[in-house]
Each structure stands twice: as C-alpha cells, then as structure tokens.
Amino acid sequence: MTRDWHEWHRHYDDPESGLSRRLVVVRGALQGLLDAASAPVRLVSICAGDGRDTIPVLDSSDATVSGVLVELDPELAERARSAAPAGIEVRTADAGTTASYADACPADVFLACGVFGNVTDADIARTVATLPLLLTSGGQVVWTRGNNVPLDPTSHQGDPAELVRGLFADAGFEEVAYVADDAAGFRVGVHRWPGPTGTPPPDVQTFDFV
Numbered sequence: 001m002t003r004d005w006h007e008w009h010r011h012y013d014d015p016e017s018g019l020s021r022r023l024v025v026v027r028g029a030l031q032g033l034l035d036a037a038s039a040p041v042r043l044v045s046i047c048a049g050d051g052r053d054t055i056p057v058l059d060s061s062d063a064t065v066s067g068v069l070v071e072l073d074p075e076l077a078e079r080a081r082s083a084a085p086a087g088i089e090v091r092t093a094d095a096g097t098t099a100s101y102a103d104a105c106p107a108d109v110f111l112a113c114g115v116f117g118n119v120t121d122a123d124i125a126r127t128v129a130t131l132p133l134l135l136t137s138g139g140q141v142v143w144t145r146g147n148n149v150p151l152d153p154t155s156h157q158g159d160p161a162e163l164v165r166g167l168f169a170d171a172g173f174e175e176v177a178y179v180a181d182d183a184a185g186f187r188v189g190v191h192r193w194p195g196p197t198g199t200p201p202p203d204v205q206t207f208d209f210v
C-alpha cells in the first residue's frame with residue numbers, strides 16, 4: 001500500500017471536506033449518465049475504494065447496471081462488496097493491469113476517481129490511451145484530479161488536471177463536463193469516447209501508484 005487509504009477515506013466523515021464536496025460532484029455525474037441510459041449499463045470503477053461514489057447512486061437509480069469495482073485494499077473492498085447491489089462484483093485486485101477487469105469491458109461507464117493524482121504523468125498517459133479499448137462506442141469516463149495533492153507526482157507545470165484534459169483530447173475523447181473547485185481542491189471530468197467499441201486488452205499494465 002502506498003499510503004493509508006483508510007485514513008484518506010475518513011475525510012469523507014466531514015461533510016464539508018473537499019473530498020465530500022468532490023463526492024457530490026462525482027455522484028451527480030454518474031447519476032446523470034445513468035439517467036440518460038436507454039439500455040442496460042456496463043460499469044467499471046478502478047481504485048474503487050469503499051464504493052461510496054458508485055453504490056448509493058446505483059441503489060437509487062432505475063437503470064439496470066452490472067459491472068465490476070476493483071480495489072486493492074481487502075478491507076475497503078469488503079466494505080464495498082457488502083454494500084454492492086446485485087450485478088456488481090467487487091474484486092480485490094490490482095487495477096493497474098487490465099487483467100483485473102478486461103473481462104468486464106467494454107464498459108459504458110468507467111470511473112477513474114482518485115487515481116490520476118497518485119501515478120506518474122506517463123502512467124496517466126498510458127491509462128488514458130488504453131481507455132478507448134475498454135469502452136463501448138459512446139462510453140463515458142468519469143475521472144478526478146486533485147489540484148492540491150501532497151507530494152504530487154506530476155512534472156506538469158500548472159494545473160495537473162489540464163494535462164489530463166489534454167491527454168483525453170489527444171486520445172480522441174469529447175469533453176462532456178468539467179468541474180473545477182479551487183477552494184475544495186478538486187477537478188472532475190466526464191469524457192465521452194465517440195469512436196468504435198474497443199477490444200479490451202487482456203493484460204496491459206497501465207499504472208502503478210507511486
């Protein structure tokens with residue numbers, strides 16, 4: 001484990017924390033995608049934590065959703081597993097390789113929340129470049145990037161979320177939504193893949209947490 005992710009999750013206990021405010025935005029983005037869905041939705045969430053950004057939204061949605069949440073920490077994964085609705089599998093596994101979830105793709109909705117602030121710029125680039133292979137045509141990615149991350153691994157000068165947005169644009173994605181909250185220290189993006197449905201690579205290494 002790269003840091004104490006249990007301690008990190010405790011920031012959610014304060015409803016006024018930046019993380020709690022980010023959670024509202026992420027849930028809203030996911031809710032919007034599910035509301036707009038006219039067919040069953042295939043969902044994948046990498047580095048899913050205890051699943052609080054997905055599970056309550058799935059519980060309150062009328063959409064039919066199946067898919068996989070991937071979380072390395074066994075205790076957090078178990079918390080998510082015990083709360084997950086039918087159709088959602090929680091895997092205690094390394095989300096840095098597509099081997100952990102390629103069989104659940106191509107996805108209609110893919111969450112990468114709390115990932116890009118913990119990996120190198122090269123790994124962000126590798127992950128974003130791999131996403132078209134992991135998505136259906138029209139599939140959407142909800143991602144986050146902190147702009148005030150302690151020991152931020154980026155070499156990018158300026159707002160690191162701009163690097164992420166640029167990488168999505170370079171990979172051919174369309175930006176659907178972007179929220180930047182400077183006071184709370186987060187950015188949330190939603191990007192849509194307009195190309196053909198991908199063929200998921202069975203075992204590609206995309207990132208390692210630093």
Ligand SMILES: C[S@@+](CC[C@H](N)C(=O)[O-])C[C@H]1O[C@@H](n2cnc3c(N)ncnc32)[C@H](O)[C@@H]1O
Binds near residue numbers: 051070096209
């Ligand atoms: C910043 S938290 C984000 C959790 C959740 N997505 C959220 O936003 O509430 C990062 C999570 O990634 C998990 N993690 C770290 N390395 C991982 C890996 N290689 N594969 C899967 N999960 C990992 C941590 O245990 C932690 O729960």
